Amino acid sequence: MTQTHCPYCALQCGMTVTPGTNDTDGPTVGERDFPTNRGGMCQKGWTSAALLGGDGRLTTPLARDSRAEPLRPTTWEDALDRTAAAIRRTQRAHGRDAVGVFGGGGLTNEKAYLLGKFARVALRTSAIDYNGRFCMSSAAAAGNRAFGVDRGLPFPLPDLADADCILLVGSNPAETMPPFTRWLADQRARGGALVVVDPRLTPTAQRATLHLQLTPGTDLALANGLLHRVIAGGHVDVDYVRARTTGFDEVARVVASYWPERVERITGVSVADQQAAVDLLVRAERAMVLTARGAEQHSKGVDTVSALIDLALALGLPGRPGRGYGCLTGQGNGQGGREHGQKADQLPGYRRLDDPAAREHVAGVWGVAADDLPGPGRSAYELLAGLGDADGVRALLVAGSNVVVSVPSSGRIRDRLGRLDFLAVSDVVLSETAALADVVLPVAQWAEEDGTMTNLEGRVLLRRQALRPPPGVRTDLDVVAGLATRLGAPGEWPTLPRVVFDELRRASAGGPADYAGISYERIAAEDGVFWPCPDDGHPGTPRMFLDRFATPDGRARFVPVEHRPAAEDVDADYPVYLTTGRVLRHYQSGAQTRRIAALRDAHPEAAVEIHPDLAEQHDLGEGNRVRVVSRRGAAEGPVRITDTIRTDTVFMPFHWGGANSVNAVTNAALDPISRMPEFKVCAVRLERCP
Amino acid sequence: MSSLVVVGNGMAGARLVQELLARDPARDRDITVVGDEPGGAYNRMQLSNVLAGTTRSDAIDLAPPEWYAAHDVTLVAGRAVTGIDRAARRVHVGTGGRDGTAAALPYDDLVLATGSDAVLPPVAGLLTGDGLLPGVATFRTLADCVRIDELARTAGRAVVLGAGVLGLEAARGLAGRGLDVTLVQRGRRLMERQLDAEAARTLARSLAALGLTVSTGSGVAGVTGEDRLDGVVLGDGRRLPCDLLVLCCGVRPRVELATAAGLPTRRGVLVDDELRSVGDPHVRAIGECAEHEGTTYGLVAPCWEHARVVADLLADPACGTRYRGSAVVTRLKAAGLELATVGEAHAAGDADDDADLEVVRFSDTARGVYQKLVVRDGRLTGAILLGDTRTVGTVTQLYDRGALLPPDRSALLLPRRAGATEAVESPTALPATATVCQCNGVTKGAIVSAWQDGARTAADVAARTRATTGCGTCRDTVCGLVEWLAAADPDEPAPTRVLDRAG
The missing domain is CATH 3.50.50.60 (FAD/NAD(P)-binding domain)
Structure with a gap:
C-alpha cells in the first residue's frame, strides 16, 4: 500500500494505492487521512484505480509517415529519432521558434520544470505554453499585480471552516471538488454565511446562505457594486487600507459609478440581494473572498479578479489570519504547473523570463549562458492559432494536454493542427489530440511514477510510485531526456524525479515560489510543505502576507477596473448566453474519466441544461436533441430541463469531444493581460435536432 | 492638436471625458471642462441616499479636481459659460475665477452637457x-x-x-x-x-x-x-x-446658451444620431440638455449612453456608432419602498381597446404589492413592480434586450423557487432509486443492499458504498437509513450514531 494522492483535481486528495495481488485482481485505491480531504474522496477518486488497468492504454509508440496513413506501432528508438529529426529539420528550415511545446497543468512539478528547460535549453525556442493559460492565468495575473505574487490560496484550507462569511464567485466545488465542501459544511455548521455568485443554482449554491444568480459576464460590475455599498455605508477598514495598501482613492472614485440600481440593471442581481451580500460581508469578523473559473474565464477575467481583490482589500482581509482572498485552482497541478517554467513568460520559481537577474540565476543552474535563453513567447491560444503560419510553430510537441477538446473555437485549432509539418503527443491513451499526431509517445501516469504536485493551497505534495508502468511505457522525463540527448543539448537531463526535483529546488531558490528547502523526505514527514520555503530549516509558509505583501514596498495594490460587456453579447440572431463548466463525474477533457465505466455510464455525454421557459419557447422537451450554435461552430446534446439555470442562459459541460464538444462553440476572445479565453460566456442560438 | 471643450461637469460631461480618456490614452487633443458648480464631478444619483443618510457624502466623488490634473484635463470649475461664438469657435467663460478675469476658450469640438435646472413652481412668496x-x-x-x-x-x-x-x-x-x-x-x-x-x-x-x-x-x-x-x-x-x-x-433642460448661440432648440438642444446639433456640426449636446427624436431624458443611463456614443465618435469619427434612443428604467431609491418601472406602463391601462396589447397584473394591496407587465408581440413594453421587486433583474433585462417573454408570464412577477428539492422529512420515504450520495452516485437501494450484506453502521455503509465520503452532506440521511433499517430488523440491537473518519 502506497501513500499518494488522487490523479485528478487541485485538491489532490490523499489516498492509498494497493497493487493487485494477481493478474485478475487490479489495483485498488483506499482512503487516507490527509489534512485537506480528511479521508474523503469523490467518485472520481474512488474509481481512479481503473485508470491503471489496460483498457485503452497505450503501450507502444505509434508513428506514421503521412497523415493519410493510420498510426502504426513502432519502437521507442524510431519514435524519438523521428521526433528529433523533425525538430532539427524544422529549426534548420524555419528557425528555432518554429518548434513549439505545449504542456499541461496536470503534469508534476518535475515534468513541468524539465519541459520548460527542454524548450529553453534544448530547443532554444520561445514557443512554449500550457493549458493552465486556460484556467489559472487570470487569477494569477490579478494576484501578481495586487500582492506581488500568485499563490492560489494564501492560507490553508482549515481556515475556511472558521470564516464567518465566504463570498464564493464562479465556483461549484460541490461538483468539482466534493471533499473541499466539507470545509464549507463545517463553516456553515459554525454559523458562518456562504454567498455564492453563479448564473446557475448549482449544488454549491443550493447550500448557500445567499445565491446571487447574475448574468454571465457581469461579475466585475457586481464586485464593484458590492464595494460601492461597502464604501457608501462606511464599512471600509480604514486603518488597514492606510497601513497596508496603496491606490484606494482611485478605486473609490471608480466604484462611485457603480450604485446598486445601475449594477442591478447590468447584472440582474437585485438591489436587495446586493445589499444582503454586503451586510453579510461587513458583519463578519473573518471574511473571505474566493474566485474560480466562473469569474476568471472571461475576456476581462484579470480585471474581474482585481475587482474582487479590491473588495477584499477594502474590507481589510488579505494578509490577516483567518481572512483573505484566494483562488480555487482547478487542475491537479494548476498551481505548481504555473511556477516552474512551462509558461511562455516564466522561469522556475515563478521568475519572470524577462528579468535579467532571473535569467542569470536559472542559466547558471542549467549550465548555459543567460544570453542563450530565448525571450517570452506567445500565449497558449495565440501559439495554437498561429500553427502552420510562416512565423508560427510548424512542429509541435504536446504533453499532458488534450487541446482538441479543451481549447475554445476548437474547430479552428483542429484545422491548425492539421497544417503542422509535425506533431508529437505524449499521452497515456490515444486522446483526440494524440489521434492527429505523427508520433505518439505512450507515457506513465500518476501511480506509476514519483513526482511532486502543488495543491490549491500552495502545499507541495508527493505522489509516489505504487506500481510499475506497463511494459513498453516510458515516463515523460525519459522522453524529454531522450530528445535532449538526441539534439545534443548541453547540461544534465536527469530522468529520476527526485534528481529533477533537486535541480528544480536550486533553480527556484530565491524566486517568489521558492522550493529550495523542500525535500521528498520533508513532504512525507510533514504532510506537505507550503512554499515559499527557502531553506531546510524553514517551516514553510502556510499563511502568506501576514507581515508584508510581496510588492517592492510591501503594500497591496488596489487596481481600479471598469466593467465592460462580454466580447460577444446576445443579439437577435444569437439570443441566448452559453456558459460552460464541469460535472461531478468527469474531469477536464474527459480523456481519463471517459475511460472509466462507472463514470461514463453515470454521465455518458454532455447534456444541455435549459430552463423550462426557454425550453418551451424552443419546443424542447427533456431528452430531445438540441444543437447549440454560435458564430464559430455547433455542439449537440440531449436537453436537460432544469429551473436551476437562468432563463436566458444554457449550460454545457466541456468534457467531451466530437459533435458533443462545447468548445467548438465557445469564443476565443482573449483577456488583454492573461490571454485567457472567454470560455464562460458567448452568444448562441438553439436548434432542435430533427 | 485639436481642442475639445465640454460645457457642464455633471454626470454626462464628466462621463464623456472619462470615456474618451479610456479610448484614447495617448490622445492628441486638449480637453477643457467648464462646470458652474464648484469642485469636481460627483454622483448626482446618490444625493437622495446622502440625504437619507444611507450613503456617506464623501463616497460620491466621480472625479475630484486632482483627477483632472492627473489626466491632463483642464477643469474650469465654479464658473459659468456666458456665450458661444460659433463663427470664431470660442466659448466665453464669465468672471469669477481666481484671477477674476473672463476667458475665451477656442474649440474644434464643443459638447454641451449643461444638464437641467430645477423648476421653480409659481408659488407666492417663494x-x-x-x-x-x-x-x-x-x-x-x-x-x-x-x-x-x-x-x-x-x-x-x-x-x-x-x-x-x-x-x-x-x-x-x-x-x-x-x-x-x-x-x-x-x-x-x-x-x-x-x-x-x-x-x-x-x-x-x-x-x-x-x-x-x-x-x-x-x-x-x-x-x-x-x-x-x-x-x-x-x-x-x-x-x-x-x-x-x-x-x-421637475427639471427643465438648460438650453439658454444654445438658443443664444442660434442653435436649434425645442425642449432641449436638437441633435441627430451622432448627437450633433442639427444646426452646427462642431457642436454636440449630451445628457439632459439634448433632445433626440423629440425626447429628452432625465435619467442617468441615457445620459451615459450619449457620453459613450460621443466618446466613440470623437475617438474615431469613422467608427459608425450611432445613438438610437434609450430604454427607460426607473428605480426608486427609498428605504422600505421597492419600486421599479420600465417603459410606459402608466399609459397602457386597459387591454380592452387594443387587441394587440396584453396586460398581466398581480395585486396584493394588503402587502403593498402591485405588479404589471405590458406586453406587445410577446415582448415587454412596460412594467411596474411595486412592493416586490424580486424579479426586477429579469424584467429589466428582458425589456433592455427586447427579448421574447416566457409563455408563462407569471414567473416574471412571482419568482418560482428554483431547484426546490423536496424537504426530506424521512429518508425512509425515499424510493429505492433515489440518489442519497450525489458525489458517489449511491442510491437508497444500494444502502439497503449494503445493510443486507452485513453493514450495520454508517461507517460500514460508507466503507462498502462510498456514501458520505465525498462532500459529506448526506451523512444525516445515511444515519437515518441505518436507524430505520435497524428498527425494521428485530434481530438487530439499536445502532450507535457514530461515524468514523470515513464518514
Whole structure:
C-alpha cells in the first residue's frame, strides 16, 4: 500500500494505492487521512484505480509517415529519432521558434520544470505554453499585480471552516471538488454565511446562505457594486487600507459609478440581494473572498479578479489570519504547473523570463549562458492559432494536454493542427489530440511514477510510485531526456524525479515560489510543505502576507477596473448566453474519466441544461436533441430541463469531444493581460435536432 | 492638436471625458471642462441616499479636481459659460475665477452637457430679494443637498412639493431621519409619469404606513413666513405649518446658451444620431440638455449612453456608432419602498381597446404589492413592480434586450423557487432509486443492499458504498437509513450514531 494522492483535481486528495495481488485482481485505491480531504474522496477518486488497468492504454509508440496513413506501432528508438529529426529539420528550415511545446497543468512539478528547460535549453525556442493559460492565468495575473505574487490560496484550507462569511464567485466545488465542501459544511455548521455568485443554482449554491444568480459576464460590475455599498455605508477598514495598501482613492472614485440600481440593471442581481451580500460581508469578523473559473474565464477575467481583490482589500482581509482572498485552482497541478517554467513568460520559481537577474540565476543552474535563453513567447491560444503560419510553430510537441477538446473555437485549432509539418503527443491513451499526431509517445501516469504536485493551497505534495508502468511505457522525463540527448543539448537531463526535483529546488531558490528547502523526505514527514520555503530549516509558509505583501514596498495594490460587456453579447440572431463548466463525474477533457465505466455510464455525454421557459419557447422537451450554435461552430446534446439555470442562459459541460464538444462553440476572445479565453460566456442560438 | 471643450461637469460631461480618456490614452487633443458648480464631478444619483443618510457624502466623488490634473484635463470649475461664438469657435467663460478675469476658450469640438435646472413652481412668496426664502430649497445639486441636510437637522416638519421619483426619495429620506413629512402633489396621483392609478394608490398606502402624509390634487399656492419659512398654503386653502419646504417640481433642460448661440432648440438642444446639433456640426449636446427624436431624458443611463456614443465618435469619427434612443428604467431609491418601472406602463391601462396589447397584473394591496407587465408581440413594453421587486433583474433585462417573454408570464412577477428539492422529512420515504450520495452516485437501494450484506453502521455503509465520503452532506440521511433499517430488523440491537473518519 502506497501513500499518494488522487490523479485528478487541485485538491489532490490523499489516498492509498494497493497493487493487485494477481493478474485478475487490479489495483485498488483506499482512503487516507490527509489534512485537506480528511479521508474523503469523490467518485472520481474512488474509481481512479481503473485508470491503471489496460483498457485503452497505450503501450507502444505509434508513428506514421503521412497523415493519410493510420498510426502504426513502432519502437521507442524510431519514435524519438523521428521526433528529433523533425525538430532539427524544422529549426534548420524555419528557425528555432518554429518548434513549439505545449504542456499541461496536470503534469508534476518535475515534468513541468524539465519541459520548460527542454524548450529553453534544448530547443532554444520561445514557443512554449500550457493549458493552465486556460484556467489559472487570470487569477494569477490579478494576484501578481495586487500582492506581488500568485499563490492560489494564501492560507490553508482549515481556515475556511472558521470564516464567518465566504463570498464564493464562479465556483461549484460541490461538483468539482466534493471533499473541499466539507470545509464549507463545517463553516456553515459554525454559523458562518456562504454567498455564492453563479448564473446557475448549482449544488454549491443550493447550500448557500445567499445565491446571487447574475448574468454571465457581469461579475466585475457586481464586485464593484458590492464595494460601492461597502464604501457608501462606511464599512471600509480604514486603518488597514492606510497601513497596508496603496491606490484606494482611485478605486473609490471608480466604484462611485457603480450604485446598486445601475449594477442591478447590468447584472440582474437585485438591489436587495446586493445589499444582503454586503451586510453579510461587513458583519463578519473573518471574511473571505474566493474566485474560480466562473469569474476568471472571461475576456476581462484579470480585471474581474482585481475587482474582487479590491473588495477584499477594502474590507481589510488579505494578509490577516483567518481572512483573505484566494483562488480555487482547478487542475491537479494548476498551481505548481504555473511556477516552474512551462509558461511562455516564466522561469522556475515563478521568475519572470524577462528579468535579467532571473535569467542569470536559472542559466547558471542549467549550465548555459543567460544570453542563450530565448525571450517570452506567445500565449497558449495565440501559439495554437498561429500553427502552420510562416512565423508560427510548424512542429509541435504536446504533453499532458488534450487541446482538441479543451481549447475554445476548437474547430479552428483542429484545422491548425492539421497544417503542422509535425506533431508529437505524449499521452497515456490515444486522446483526440494524440489521434492527429505523427508520433505518439505512450507515457506513465500518476501511480506509476514519483513526482511532486502543488495543491490549491500552495502545499507541495508527493505522489509516489505504487506500481510499475506497463511494459513498453516510458515516463515523460525519459522522453524529454531522450530528445535532449538526441539534439545534443548541453547540461544534465536527469530522468529520476527526485534528481529533477533537486535541480528544480536550486533553480527556484530565491524566486517568489521558492522550493529550495523542500525535500521528498520533508513532504512525507510533514504532510506537505507550503512554499515559499527557502531553506531546510524553514517551516514553510502556510499563511502568506501576514507581515508584508510581496510588492517592492510591501503594500497591496488596489487596481481600479471598469466593467465592460462580454466580447460577444446576445443579439437577435444569437439570443441566448452559453456558459460552460464541469460535472461531478468527469474531469477536464474527459480523456481519463471517459475511460472509466462507472463514470461514463453515470454521465455518458454532455447534456444541455435549459430552463423550462426557454425550453418551451424552443419546443424542447427533456431528452430531445438540441444543437447549440454560435458564430464559430455547433455542439449537440440531449436537453436537460432544469429551473436551476437562468432563463436566458444554457449550460454545457466541456468534457467531451466530437459533435458533443462545447468548445467548438465557445469564443476565443482573449483577456488583454492573461490571454485567457472567454470560455464562460458567448452568444448562441438553439436548434432542435430533427 | 485639436481642442475639445465640454460645457457642464455633471454626470454626462464628466462621463464623456472619462470615456474618451479610456479610448484614447495617448490622445492628441486638449480637453477643457467648464462646470458652474464648484469642485469636481460627483454622483448626482446618490444625493437622495446622502440625504437619507444611507450613503456617506464623501463616497460620491466621480472625479475630484486632482483627477483632472492627473489626466491632463483642464477643469474650469465654479464658473459659468456666458456665450458661444460659433463663427470664431470660442466659448466665453464669465468672471469669477481666481484671477477674476473672463476667458475665451477656442474649440474644434464643443459638447454641451449643461444638464437641467430645477423648476421653480409659481408659488407666492417663494422668492425674496436674495433668492429662495430661507427654509425653502430645491433638490438638484450637492449644494442643495447640503442645504437641505442642514435645515433638516433643526426642522421638525417638512413639506416636499412634487411626487415624482425625486420628491418621493426626498420625502422618504427626511421621514427616515425623524421629520414629520407631508408630500404634496398638484396632480391626482403619485409618480404620474411612471405609475397607473392603482399603483399610485398602493404606493400612497405604503407611504402612509411609513408615516408619511400624502396630499394630492392640491399643490402649494403660497408660503408663509417673514424672514424664514413657517408654513405653506395648499391649493385648497389649508395651511400646513412647516420649517422646511423641498421643491421637487421637475427639471427643465438648460438650453439658454444654445438658443443664444442660434442653435436649434425645442425642449432641449436638437441633435441627430451622432448627437450633433442639427444646426452646427462642431457642436454636440449630451445628457439632459439634448433632445433626440423629440425626447429628452432625465435619467442617468441615457445620459451615459450619449457620453459613450460621443466618446466613440470623437475617438474615431469613422467608427459608425450611432445613438438610437434609450430604454427607460426607473428605480426608486427609498428605504422600505421597492419600486421599479420600465417603459410606459402608466399609459397602457386597459387591454380592452387594443387587441394587440396584453396586460398581466398581480395585486396584493394588503402587502403593498402591485405588479404589471405590458406586453406587445410577446415582448415587454412596460412594467411596474411595486412592493416586490424580486424579479426586477429579469424584467429589466428582458425589456433592455427586447427579448421574447416566457409563455408563462407569471414567473416574471412571482419568482418560482428554483431547484426546490423536496424537504426530506424521512429518508425512509425515499424510493429505492433515489440518489442519497450525489458525489458517489449511491442510491437508497444500494444502502439497503449494503445493510443486507452485513453493514450495520454508517461507517460500514460508507466503507462498502462510498456514501458520505465525498462532500459529506448526506451523512444525516445515511444515519437515518441505518436507524430505520435497524428498527425494521428485530434481530438487530439499536445502532450507535457514530461515524468514523470515513464518514
